[in-house]
Amino acid sequence: MSTEIIQGEKQDFAFNLKSKSTGNRFDLTGFSEIKVCFKSGTTLVEKLESLAEVTVVSAADGQITTSLSVADTDSFAKSDDGDVEIHVDFGGGDVKKSQILGAFFVTEKLC
Secondary structure, eight states: OOEEEETTOOEEEEEEOBOTTTOSBOOOTTOSEEEEEEEETTEEEEEEGGGTSEEEEETTTTEEEEEEOHHHHHHSOSEEEEEEEEEEEOSTTOEEEEEEEEEEEEEOOOO
16 A cells, blocks of 8 residues: 655655565664665655664564655655665675565645
């Protein structure tokens, strides 16, 4: 189910990461960086854990949260194709990724 984002609003997101091979929770223990990318049309917004833009709620359970700011959502044009990609970097070239296609859609603000 897609999340509606209205341009110019703060929007919170929570993710429960799962292993692609087993479907079980994805253990984040030992990560060196987590990046969450939001793409709508040609606009890309990135959030980094190292900049305190992504919060690890439970490393063992693969739970993270992040938010899009008013400025972030204002940068998105009206669309129904918002995708999310999550990068978990464990260092030494060990990067795991997850994509959520059609994760959100953007509604044009009225005022």
